[in-house]
Amino acid sequence: MRIFxxxxxxxxxxxxAILYADTETYGYPINNPYEATVIGTPGQLxxxxxxxxxxxxxxxxxxxxxxxxxxxxxxxSLKYSLASQEQKAPLIFTISGTGSSVSAPGMRILQKALxxxxxxxxxLPSPTHPNFVTSASTYSVPGxxxxxxxxxxxxxQLAWQQIRNDxxxxxxxxxxxxxxxxxxxxxxKIDDKKHIFNFKRVLMINPPVxxxxxxxxxxxxxxxxxxxxxxxxxxxxxxxxNRLTEIYRTGEQVEFNDAFFYKAYQRYEPSKETLKAIIGxxxxxxxxxxxxxxxxxxxxxxxxxxxxxxxxxxxxxDYFKVSLRIGFLxxxxxxxxxxxxxxxxxxxxxxxxxxxxxxxxxxxxxxxKKIGLITNADDPILAPGELEFLQDVFQSRxxxxxxxxxxxxxxxxDNVDYIVNFFLN
Amino acid sequence: MxxxxxxxxxxxxxxxxxxxxxxxxxxxxxxxxxxxxIPTSEExxxxxxxxxxxxxxxxxxxxxxxxxxxxxxxxVNAYEFITPDLIERGISNFFSNIxxxxxxxxxxxxxxxxxxxxxxxxxxxxxxxxxxxxxxxATHLELYQHREDFGQTLGHYGLGPGPYLVxxxxxxxxxxxxxxxxxxxxxxxxxxxxxxxxxxxxFWLPFYxxxxxxxxxxxxxxxxxxxxxxxxxxxxxxYLKVREANIAK
Numbered sequence: 001m002r003i004f005x006x007x008x009x010x011x012x013x014x015x016x017a018i019l020y021a022d023t024e025t026y027g028y029p030i031n032n033p034y035e036a037t038v039i040g041t042p043g044q045l046x047x048x049x050x051x052x053x054x055x056x057x058x059x060x061x062x063x064x065x066x067x068x069x070x071x072x073x074x075x076x077s078l079k080y081s082l083a084s085q086e087q088k089a090p091l092i093f094t095i096s097g098t099g100s101s102v103s104a105p106g107m108r109i110l111q112k113a114l115x116x117x118x119x120x121x122x123x124l125p126s127p128t129h130p131n132f133v134t135s136a137s138t139y140s141v142p143g144x145x146x147x148x149x150x151x152x153x154x155x156x157q158l159a160w161q162q163i164r165n166d167x168x169x170x171x172x173x174x175x176x177x178x179x180x181x182x183x184x185x186x187x188x189k190i191d192d193k194k195h196i197f198n199f200k201r202v203l204m205i206n207p208p209v210x211x212x213x214x215x216x217x218x219x220x221x222x223x224x225x226x227x228x229x230x231x232x233x234x235x236x237x238x239x240x241x242n243r244l245t246e247i248y249r250t251g252e253q254v255e256f257n258d259a260f261f262y263k264a265y266q267r268y269e270p271s272k273e274t275l276k277a278i279i280g281x282x283x284x285x286x287x288x289x290x291x292x293x294x295x296x297x298x299x300x301x302x303x304x305x306x307x308x309x310x311x312x313x314x315x316x317x318d319y320f321k322v323s324l325r326i327g328f329l330x331x332x333x334x335x336x337x338x339x340x341x342x343x344x345x346x347x348x349x350x351x352x353x354x355x356x357x358x359x360x361x362x363x364x365x366x367x368x369k370k371i372g373l374i375t376n377a378d379d380p381i382l383a384p385g386e387l388e389f390l391q392d393v394f395q396s397r398x399x400x401x402x403x404x405x406x407x408x409x410x411x412x413x414d415n416v417d418y419i420v421n422f423f424l425n
Numbered sequence: 426m427x428x429x430x431x432x433x434x435x436x437x438x439x440x441x442x443x444x445x446x447x448x449x450x451x452x453x454x455x456x457x458x459x460x461x462x463i464p465t466s467e468e469x470x471x472x473x474x475x476x477x478x479x480x481x482x483x484x485x486x487x488x489x490x491x492x493x494x495x496x497x498x499x500x501v502n503a504y505e506f507i508t509p510d511l512i513e514r515g516i517s518n519f520f521s522n523i524x525x526x527x528x529x530x531x532x533x534x535x536x537x538x539x540x541x542x543x544x545x546x547x548x549x550x551x552x553x554x555x556x557x558x559x560x561x562x563a564t565h566l567e568l569y570q571h572r573e574d575f576g577q578t579l580g581h582y583g584l585g586p587g588p589y590l591v592x593x594x595x596x597x598x599x600x601x602x603x604x605x606x607x608x609x610x611x612x613x614x615x616x617x618x619x620x621x622x623x624x625x626x627x628f629w630l631p632f633y634x635x636x637x638x639x640x641x642x643x644x645x646x647x648x649x650x651x652x653x654x655x656x657x658x659x660x661x662x663x664y665l666k667v668r669e670a671n672i673a674k
Contacts, residue, residue, distance in 0.1 A: 233469060313480035
């Protein structure tokens, strides 16, 4: 998920010194899953990771003859990255979350933690990130996890070819968080047929169970928590910005930096509804980017007039407004399902929903001991019953923390230790 | 010379855009979702920013990306590679300290006297104890920097932002802030010209060169890092809002 709006910068600036009761043995302090999702891990509780590691940005041409529309000129090749060790070491692939690039906050945590633990870390953007949609997706219609994972698998092979002469490796590992966590399982399944990497261990971090259910939850987070409904998104954004401006104007702080956003968060004391709406909005921004880019490439006439070629100088503001109004479920019903229905006429809506779920590969997950799971009991992207499903399928291979929201505790020391040890043992 | 170079580069880009063939053969069909289905009152007008020069601005935005990628960022990376962090910070502090003259002038122009006093104290402490501003002891004395520029001064007296502008190399701005920037540069130039030899090329050229590198070094923004097709709109909106907040303070 790409975090963008000023308000959402609050997420990035990990707050310090919020005091919460720590009653259980697990020390992650934030009990409210929405607050955890928004503010992450408070500074002094973050895992000790290197400040900066050397990460090489790399680019890959996946489809040689693909013509990229003029307005998307900057996404011609797929951008990925490698943090490499000097010596022979295991290589781990990390897959980013919904709409995110290789430099998303969650990716930074994985890169630093795993690099520090002695891995070559090869990071890939999410197949829902605009850059992947344009340059590496077969159909450029993201969201079909089976197709997206096949695209990821192709990219992983090409990336490996590109770097294999520069580093020495022992074994391959795989991980991903959020949507990337679910994709990791599908990628592992492909590899068990093709045996190119033979991953030693695969870890899914806070994955959705059913993409459809999670998408529906995220749509509702926004639609149900904007006072007055989606038609008043304007007022909501205005209200949040005005509040932030007021805090800035009257506060001691003189710059828009981490310290300001932390203080602003404390002074703002956003309600649960506001937090939910902000999470929903961050996901909606990802959806809007993905939908527009996909539509431009496929020329489907969804938000852009069919056959209209946009140029570098054309305003996109109206498309932005329209795309922001489209939820994940609209996209599923009006775009994704029809697209694949055309290709497989016997496909039903329910079949598609099922195939975009971990339940479609339940047996594989049950029997495959190299795959592990880490998530939170209060992760808001899980629908009722899905946590129990995960527990049942993964049994002792599931590590379920009592709290942390969606990825809020990913940078917490215990979590980072668990992730690293999973691959080291 | 540099001016000529930019002009040439810009012309090349503009020609590149103009020469794209635009003869449509297929009929243009309205999309499934468009603004017409949304009531005007619910249109998300908040992201509308007055931008009559949008086509030109978008081209300059594109140019800035290229300039960043091939010239500016490689230079900044080389600078960061050869310069130890401590020296980088010293250089940033040094330029930041010179900037206090602009902050001070504009704070006074806005009749914010106690703040002007703090800025002056900050400048004096850092210029002396901080050795020409290389260190920043004033911040430890809780004399925080408060940036004010002439764009903010004009805004303080009620002047609106005017049309949005993307300035080559420098990035997002608007007419008011561009005028402010020019005024501040003239002011700084007038102050610096009191220094001996300032008007000699060998003095001011490296000065502005290092200043430019330092500025980019301190700015985390990278063009198209969001990956979003709507980045131009988002940045335009955020720029307006951040400036509003700066002016209000």
